[in-house]
Amino acid sequence: MALALRRRRNVTEAVADEKIRIRSVESIDVTVMIGSAIASFALSQLLYETFLPLSGALGYVVVWYVLFLAVSWIAVRELRGNVRAKDHLARVVVWSGASMAIVPLILIVLYVVGKGYHALRPQFFAEDQRYVGALSDATEGGGAHAIIGTIQQVGIASLIAVPLGITTAVYLNEVKGRLAKPLRTVVDAMSAVPSIVAGLFIYAAWILALGNQQTGLAGSLALSVLFLPTVTRTAEVVLRLVPGGLREASLALGGTEWRTTSRVVLPTSRSGLVTAVILGVARVIGETAPLILTVGGAFIMNWNPLAGKQDSLPFFVFRLIRFPQESQIARAWTGALVLMILVLVLFVIARAIGGRGPDHIGRLKKWRLQRKGLA
Amino acid sequence: MTDLQITTPIPTVASSTAVLADDTRGAAGLTANNVACWFGTKKVLEGVCLDMAPGQVTALIGPSGCGKSTFLRTLNRMHELVPGATLGGEILINGVDIYRGAIPVTDVRRRIGMVVQKPNPFPAMTVAENVVSGLKLSGMKVTKSERDDLIESCLSKAGLWNEVKNRLGDPGRALSGGQQQRLCIARSLAVSPQVLLMDEPCSALDPTSTRRIEQTISEISESVTIVIVSHNMQQAQRVSDRCAFFLAAENEPGRIIEESPTKDIFTNPRDSRTEDYVNGRFG
Amino acid sequence: MTSVADVSESNLVDEARVTPVVRRSKVDRAYRAVATLSGSVVFVVMALIGGFLLYRGIDALRISGWGFITESQWAPDMGGAFGIAAVLPYTVSIALVALFLAVPISVATALFITEYAPRRLRRFLTATIDLLAAVPSLIYGLWGLFYLQPRLITLSKWLADNLGFIPFFEVNEDFGTSLGVFPSSTFVAGVIVSLMVIPICTSVMREVFGQAPPGEREGAMALGGTRWGVVRDVVLPFGRGGIIGGSMLGLGRALGETIAVTLIISPSFDAKWSIVEQGSNSIAALIALKFSESTETGISALMAAGLALFVITLIVNTAASSVVNRSRSGSATEI
Numbered sequence: 002m003a004l005a006l007r008r009r010r011n012v013t014e015a016v017a018d019e020k021i022r023i024r025s026v027e028s029i030d031v032t033v034m035i036g037s038a039i040a041s042f043a044l045s046q047l048l049y050e051t052f053l054p055l056s057g058a059l060g061y062v063v064v065w066y067v068l069f070l071a072v073s074w075i076a077v078r079e080l081r082g083n084v085r086a087k088d089h090l091a092r093v094v095v096w097s098g099a100s101m102a103i104v105p106l107i108l109i110v111l112y113v114v115g116k117g118y119h120a121l122r123p124q125f126f127a128e129d130q131r132y133v134g135a136l137s138d139a140t141e142g143g144g145a146h147a148i149i150g151t152i153q154q155v156g157i158a159s160l161i162a163v164p165l166g167i168t169t170a171v172y173l174n175e176v177k178g179r180l181a182k183p184l185r186t187v188v189d190a191m192s193a194v195p196s197i198v199a200g201l202f203i204y205a206a207w208i209l210a211l212g213n214q215q216t217g218l219a220g221s222l223a224l225s226v227l228f229l230p231t232v233t234r235t236a237e238v239v240l241r242l243v244p245g246g247l248r249e250a251s252l253a254l255g256g257t258e259w260r261t262t263s264r265v266v267l268p269t270s271r272s273g274l275v276t277a278v279i280l281g282v283a284r285v286i287g288e289t290a291p292l293i294l295t296v297g298g299a300f301i302m303n304w305n306p307l308a309g310k311q312d313s314l315p316f317f318v319f320r321l322i323r324f325p326q327e328s329q330i331a332r333a334w335t336g337a338l339v340l341m342i343l344v345l346v347l348f349v350i351a352r353a354i355g356g357r358g359p360d361h362i363g364r365l366k367k368w369r370l371q372r373k374g375l376a
Numbered sequence: 377m378t379d380l381q382i383t384t385p386i387p388t389v390a391s392s393t394a395v396l397a398d399d400t401r402g403a404a405g406l407t408a409n410n411v412a413c414w415f416g417t418k419k420v421l422e423g424v425c426l427d428m429a430p431g432q433v434t435a436l437i438g439p440s441g442c443g444k445s446t447f448l449r450t451l452n453r454m455h456e457l458v459p460g461a462t463l464g465g466e467i468l469i470n471g472v473d474i475y476r477g478a479i480p481v482t483d484v485r486r487r488i489g490m491v492v493q494k495p496n497p498f499p500a501m502t503v504a505e506n507v508v509s510g511l512k513l514s515g516m517k518v519t520k521s522e523r524d525d526l527i528e529s530c531l532s533k534a535g536l537w538n539e540v541k542n543r544l545g546d547p548g549r550a551l552s553g554g555q556q557q558r559l560c561i562a563r564s565l566a567v568s569p570q571v572l573l574m575d576e577p578c579s580a581l582d583p584t585s586t587r588r589i590e591q592t593i594s595e596i597s598e599s600v601t602i603v604i605v606s607h608n609m610q611q612a613q614r615v616s617d618r619c620a621f622f623l624a625a626e627n628e629p630g631r632i633i634e635e636s637p638t639k640d641i642f643t644n645p646r647d648s649r650t651e652d653y654v655n656g657r658f659g
Numbered sequence: 660m661t662s663v664a665d666v667s668e669s670n671l672v673d674e675a676r677v678t679p680v681v682r683r684s685k686v687d688r689a690y691r692a693v694a695t696l697s698g699s700v701v702f703v704v705m706a707l708i709g710g711f712l713l714y715r716g717i718d719a720l721r722i723s724g725w726g727f728i729t730e731s732q733w734a735p736d737m738g739g740a741f742g743i744a745a746v747l748p749y750t751v752s753i754a755l756v757a758l759f760l761a762v763p764i765s766v767a768t769a770l771f772i773t774e775y776a777p778r779r780l781r782r783f784l785t786a787t788i789d790l791l792a793a794v795p796s797l798i799y800g801l802w803g804l805f806y807l808q809p810r811l812i813t814l815s816k817w818l819a820d821n822l823g824f825i826p827f828f829e830v831n832e833d834f835g836t837s838l839g840v841f842p843s844s845t846f847v848a849g850v851i852v853s854l855m856v857i858p859i860c861t862s863v864m865r866e867v868f869g870q871a872p873p874g875e876r877e878g879a880m881a882l883g884g885t886r887w888g889v890v891r892d893v894v895l896p897f898g899r900g901g902i903i904g905g906s907m908l909g910l911g912r913a914l915g916e917t918i919a920v921t922l923i924i925s926p927s928f929d930a931k932w933s934i935v936e937q938g939s940n941s942i943a944a945l946i947a948l949k950f951s952e953s954t955e956t957g958i959s960a961l962m963a964a965g966l967a968l969f970v971i972t973l974i975v976n977t978a979a980s981s982v983v984n985r986s987r988s989g990s991a992t993e994i
Contacts, residue, residue, distance in 0.1 A: 059810050060817055088885035095775050098767020099784070102857050106791055109802045116805070165697050172694035184698050186980065187705055193908070193976035194708065194969065195915025197943040201965040205711040209958075226704060233701070246496045249454060250560070254567055255486025256513030258683070259690035264512055268500035280793065287795020290917035293947055315797045319918065322801060337801055344793055352786060359499035360547030370502065370545060374520060414676070456679045464676045477680030 030089070033080065037073035044068050066097065110341065117338025120331045125339070130300040139331035146302040147317035147336065150217055153306040154296065154313055155286050157221035158228050163278050165225075166232030167267075173233070174240040175248075175262050185237075192230035199226040200291030208295070215297035217306030220313060223291035231281045239273035240266060269359045276355035283347040287340060289315035314340050400487060403430040403601045404470045404570035406451060411465035412629070413446050413455060420446055422629035424465070426620055428571070433593060433602040435612040435638065438622030439659030443630030444605045447622070448573050451603065452488035453481055469571070486514050489569035489600075493576045495556035497548030497563070504544040506559055507531060510567035526566055534562035535592050554585025561592060565600070572596070574604040578611065590615050609654055613642055621650045708969060716963030719956060727963060732928055733945065735960040736953060743964055745930040749845060749940040750968075753920060754913035756849025756934060757856050761913075762906050764853075765860035769898075772861075773868040774890055785865070792858035800919030803851035808923065811850060812841035815935040826932035843925040845934040848941075851919045856909035863908055863983055867901025868894050904983030911976040915968060917943035942968040 045065040070093060078086035120139040129146035169188070173181050203223040207213050243266050251261040267274070297310030298320060314336055321333035362370075406428040413421035421443040428434045436444040449455040450463050453474060467474050474484045497506045507527045511518055518526065527544070531537040536558040540551065548559060557577060564572055574593075578586040593602060593615050606612045612619055619641040624630035634641060634650045645651040653659050683691070720727055723741060730742025772784050816838055818828040830840055841847075871894045879889045895902075920941045926948060927938030946961050953961060 059814050063814075084885060084888075088887040091887035091890065092775065095767045095771045098764045099771035099776075101764045102768045102791065102861065103784070103787055105802075105854050106787065106794070108806070109794065109798060112802055112806050113798060165700055168694050168697035169701060172698040176691050176694045178691070178695055178698070180695065180698055180702075184701060186977065187701050189980040190973050190977050191701055191705055193911040193915070193972050195917065195943055195972055197917040197946050198708065198712070198915065198965050198969045198972075201946060201962060202708045202711055205715040205962060206707060209715065210711065226708070229701065229704070244496070246492065246494065247498060249457065250490075250492070250496050250498070251509075251513050252457065253452060253454060253485050253490040254510035254513050254564065255482045255484075256510070257482055257515065258687045260513045260515065262690070264509070265498055265500070269498065271500065280789070283793045287793075287797055289795070289797045290921075290943065290947055294950055315795060315918075318797060318801070319922075322922075334801075337798055340795060341798055344795065345790075348790055348793055360549050362502070362545075362547060370505075374524070412676075453679060462676045463679075466677070475677050475679050477682060480684070481679070481681050482684070 033073055033076045033089075037069055037076055041065055041068035041072045044072070070094070110345075113334070113338050113341050116331075116334040118335075120335040121338060125335055129302045131302075133300070135326060137328060139328040139335075141328075142332070144314065144317055144332070144336050144339065146299060147312040147314045148339065149302065149304065150220075150296065150299075150306075150311040151286060151314040154217050154220045154224060154292070154311070155282060157218060157306060158224035158285060159278070159282060161221065162225040162228035162232055162281075166229050166281075167236050167274065169229075169233045170236035170240055171262055171266075173237050175258070175266060188230050188233050191226075192234060194226065194230075195290075196227055196288050197290040197294075199223045200294035202226065203291065204294045214308070215295055215310050216308060217296055217303070217311035217313075220292045220296035220311065221306065223295045224285050224288060227288060227291065228281055228285045231284060232277060235277035235281065236274055239270045239277055242273065243269050272354050272357040272359065272361065276351045279347050279351035279354070283344045283351065286343055286347070287315055289319050292316045293319070314343075399470045400483075400570065401568065402570065403599055404487065405430045406488070406571050406601060406603070407468040407471075408447070408451070409466045409468065411447065411450060411463060411467060413443065413450060413463045414461065415458065416460040419629040420624075421450075421463075422631055424632055426632060426635060428601055428603050429618075430601050431598055432617040433597050433604060433615055435616035435619045436603065436605045436622060437607075437609070437612050437619055437653070438630070438633075439653065440607075441630075442622040442624040444622050445575050446630075448490075448575055448603060448605050451571070451573055452485050452490055454485075454490065482514055486510070486567050487569055488571040488573060489564035489567065490573045491557070491560050491564055491575070491577050494580050495553060495560050497551070497556050497559050499547065499549050501548055502545050503540050503548055503551065503559060506548040507562050507566050509563060514567060516567070530562040530566045531559075533565055533592065533596055534558040535588050535595075536562060552585075554581045554588065557581055557585065557589060558592065561589070565596065569600055571601040571603065574602065576605050576607060579607065586611070609642075609656070613638060621645075621647075621653060623649060623653070709966070712962050712966035712969060716959055716961075716966050719959035719963045722956065723960070723963075731930055733949070733960075736957040738956075741960050743942065743967055745928045746940045746942050746945050746964070747967070748930045749927070750914055750942050752845050752934060753848045753852060753916075753939060753941055754910055756846055757852035757913040758906055758910055760850060760853040761856040761860055761909055762902070765857050765864055765905065765909070766902060768857070768861045769864035769868050770890060770894070772865050773871075774886060774894060788858045788861050788865075791854075792862070796855055796916060796919045797922075799851055799855055800922035803847065803854075803919060804922050807851065808842055808847050811847055812838050815841035815844065815846055818846075819935050827934050829933050830936045831933075840937050841935055843923060843937050843939065845924075845939040848920050848923045848939055849934070851923055852913050852916050855916060855919065856913050859912050860905040860909040863905030864898060864901045867905075867983070868898045871897040900982055900985055904979050907975055907979030907982065911972045911979060914941075914975065915943055915972050916941075917947050920944045921947045 042065060045061065045068050048068070049061055049064055070090065073093065074086050074090050077089040122140050122143070125143035125145070126148060127145050128143035130142045133142035169184070172178060173185055173188075200223045203219055203226070207219050207222055208215060213219060247265055247269060248261055251265040256265070292313050293316060296313055296316060298316050299310045299312045303309050303311045318333045318336040318340065321329045321336065324330060324333075408424050408426045411421065411424040412419060424447055426434070436448065438444050446455060451467060455461050455463060466476075469479070469484070469487060472478050474488075479487075498509055501509055504527050507530050508518075508523055511523070511526075528537060528541075531540060536555060539555060540559075543550070548556065551559060557580070561577070578589055581589070590611065593604070596602070604612075604615065616638045618636065619638045620635040621633045621641065622630050623633045634645060634647045636646070641650060642654050645654060719735060719741070722735075723730065726740055727742045729744050730740045731745035732739060733741045733746070735741040768784075768788065772781055772788075776784055819830045819841070822828045823830065875893045876889055879893050884892065921944040924939040924941070924944060925937060926940050926944070928940065929938075931938075942964050946965055949957065949961060
């Protein structure tokens with residue numbers, strides 16, 4: 002009551018031109034929440050210690066949460082009635098559900114950093130495992146061979162999948178040919194191909210049937226099977242965002258279809274396409290399963306993706322983590338950390354580029370304009 | 377307003393595409409002969425016959441949903457881009473049918489330009505690039521000096537040169553709404569069209585920009601035939617030489633009710649429905 | 660002069676519909692051809708995947724016959740019997756455990772993003788969900804193995820101790836339940852996979868929820884409805900297709916998840932009801948684990964297993980896409 006009164010007084014005293022601040026959370030809600038949190042904490046303490054045969058922190062949190070829901074629901078129902086109590090319950094459940102999705106991410110990042118930074122030394126990026134013996138320290142040797150392998154494999158996969166994917170998206174959204182409808186279904190289906198099946202396919206088709214060896218290139222092919230539908234789908238979404246009015250404007254100027262696509266649609270969606278590609282790379286870079294079957298794995302540097310077994314960062318981690326030696330496990334964690342940093346960096350770059358509008362004039366474009374005398 | 381005079385002649389861009397005959401330059405006459413339009417099975421326009429004489433401004437007026445814009449879009453083959461849209465009848469430019477393959481569709485659209493309601497400069501291009509975008513898009517080649525002249529003359533004709541001559545390198549969308557619309561007009565003019573279709577070009581603009589665009593229309597109307605859809609009676613009266621009044625009865629396709637010189641349609645309409653409409657009794 | 664009068668009846672052309680003649684330039688025809696060609700690559704690759712797996716797996720299928728579906732052991736290299744009768748149920752139950760956890764959390768997260776979150780938080784959350792999808796499954800697997808599993812098995816133990824009468828939580832341990840029997844179980848694997856499924860489900864659901872008609876939404880608000888009322892009466896009914904489709908897309912992903920499951924489980928070839936007890940399996944993990952030690956028949960058998968997995972995910976995903984597409988309006992923005 003006192004709280005409500007004070008609020009009302011504040012409203013009457015407010016000056017006329019002050020903006021009304023709309024609050025979705027009222028102070029009484031906060032009071033109820035804090036109260037229920039404390040009450041349920043106490044209750045769960047009691048229950049947990051005496052009645053429930055639970056152990057471990059996880060069970061404790063679960064019990065506390067359930068009790069919190071119950072206590073706060075009763076409190077709100079007493080104060081504001083049944084309808085508000087349901088609303089309150091839904092709000093709490095939705096909030097906690099959302100945090101269930103976010104909290105693991107934070108835990109994962111922190112855990113991998115904590116495990117991996119010990120053995121993270123500059124030479125991890127410069128050395129391979131050539132001189133690493135069973136008794137070597139975790140800081141000896143490195144994962145350069147795996148990093149180079151990953152970069153080459155993902156690079157070749159991008160060279161295959163990105164042009165193909167964007168052209169396919171153009172077919173779906175610009176050419177709109179007769180195949181567009183079934184093609185969209187098949188692209189969706191292809192994006193669901195399990196990564197191990199992609200590896201199995203390349204092993205069956207490229208290695209067994211065509212008689213090739215396990216190489217970086219074979220890995221790239223497997224990765225591009227996974228990469229292609231991802232690029233196609235995201236690129237199609239991006240192209241769909243280009244207003245139809247721009248296409249019509251281009252055609253109305255006498256533009257051909259090809260030039261409409263290449264000079265209007267693609268440039269307008271450039272930042273979105275770049276984002277789509279980078280996000281795709283970020284996903285493909287961590288793929289492990291198809292590489293187990295295709296690249297072979299190696300402990301020493303192989304600069305040639307066309308011949309001989311190669312390593313890749315995820316495969317490196319996957320193999321080393323199952324070694325008995327602590328030093329190898331530590332190296333695996335370092336590899337995982339590097340992999341995660343790679344993904345995070347790519348992700349941040351993608352976000353930064355994705356935020357740009359189509360009228361962003363970058364350095365390259367400025368230079369091109371100046372050369373043509375248009376700036 | 378001497379600064380708006382054309383100082384440089386428009387380079388005859390059309391001449392660089394050798395195949396074009398002589399009557400592909402200068403204002404052209406456009407004739408619609410018994411045009412009908414459908415969206416799927418729904419007929420939205422019927423029996424439209426209209427002569428749009430060279431160098432004249434023809435205004436299409438009428439209430440919303442009577443098929444004016446649809447008709448306008450049939451005139452440069454934009455109608456067929458809508459899935460399920462079909463049409464009948466014929467449309468002739470200088471006596472040549474535009475639908476039956478005598479002229480490639482890209483040439484049809486280049487010769488019959490279009491400016492739509494909401495300004496839509498290409499976002500990924502600068503002001504200058506937007507002006508000459510039509511050349512690139514339709515594959516015309518010009519020398520660098522021709523191009524620079526074209527940028528200046530088209531922007532001048534659209535009454536925009538003085539405002540943007542120092543901002544040619546800015547993105548097209550950095551301009552104000554009215555400026556963007558004039559940029560779109562300049563963009564259309566750069567491919568030297570013979571006819572310019574305008575679909576309510578001022579409806580999204582403020583009064584000052586509207587006046588500026590009306591001025592532009594009267595300045596360019598000598599060298600290009602203009603067909604303009606307008607909801608604004610005063611505007612139709614101010615800018616047009618002839619007027620066509622479209623009307624659709626409920627659940628029936630739109631038709632032309634009356635078509636006469638602008639003066640007549642506003643002062644001495646033959647049909648009572650025209651009189652009611654131009655006097656603001658409905659629509 | 661009025662041109663309407665000028666055109667006499669006899670001059671009128673036929674009103675019959677014309678087919679507009681479009682003569683495309685060479686460049687345009689080439690452009691369309693190239694786009695069509697690259698589009699058809701997708702068809703070809705999909706056909707090749709199915710074809711090659713069948714071609715390579717057919718030998719093993721000939722050996723096993725129907726046993727491939729009914730046999731639970733996996734010993735193709737020793738000339739023994741092999742089949743997916745144990746592996747497939749394990750695969751499905753891992754996926755179902757994952758969905759059981761992921762769907763409610765995804766619905767809540769999607770609702771949070773579209774309905775509850777403050778505007779500024781919305782963008783951030785959407786990006787975070789995208790980031791969750793980008794974290795490699797290897798990392799999920801490692802974290803699950805080293806961090807989550809030791810904490811999760813206490814919950815497994817509680818479930819077995821207190822809900823042991825339910826077959827899912829039953830543990831066959833004569834000398835009581837020690838924590839040692841709970842790691843590497845279907846449950847642990849399912850929890851990890853659920854983390855990977857959440858971003859997929861959430862992004863589909865968020866998209867569909869976001870398209871709930873604003874008119875109805877405001878209508879419900881204007882009638883004095885609470886936020887929960889709006890969600891219950893407008894958003895959830897509208898988004899039902901999104902929830903179902905998103906869950907099925909998640910299912911497709913969960914069925915094919917490889918590395919995380921491979922890291923967590925200890926392979927078992929005896930199908931059992933219990934999800935908390937040690938020992939589980941999945942087709943994908945089977946392939947990853949057995950691949951390096953298999954000889955010719957073994958590889959062929961793995962190909963057949965891969966084919967089975969391919970077909971199952973294909974069916975699940977195609978069904979899911981059709982549900983999602985039906986509930987999603989594909990309208991483009993107009994300028």
